[in-house]
Amino acid sequence: MQTKKYEYKKFDNIYAIRLIKDSEIIHSLKEFCEENKITAGIIQGIGALNSLTLGYFNSATKEYKEKTIQGSIEMTSLMGNISIKDSQTYLHCHVTASNDDYNTIGGHLISATISLTGEIFITALDGKISRYLDNETGLNLFKF
């Protein structure tokens, strides 16, 4: 049985979303965007995590170096955007997070699991933003 990952309320073009315990952020928000037909938008959020995988993009190798941390993690800031690549929902999110020493780490968000709650706002834009793989940078860039 598919477990429920979020609850939400809509205010004009802004959605207030509560991600439920044990949900993975990227997977859940992708599903949310698909269900609500959001093809361009802004993501902002805070929450509590028990696992976080960050990426650091190495511009020389054009690959993400990954780092995973576990434990009681405060997601102090999540920001990102929503677009479409190859007809699929594409989320680009960055995150900062802290633990019990109050120091923060940050980077490109690969994945994160909610431990208690995630409070996310999505502003849906009227229209679509596309992306393409740019060979020079190795990144999926906006295409207008």
Ligand code: FE
């Ligand atoms: Fe990034």
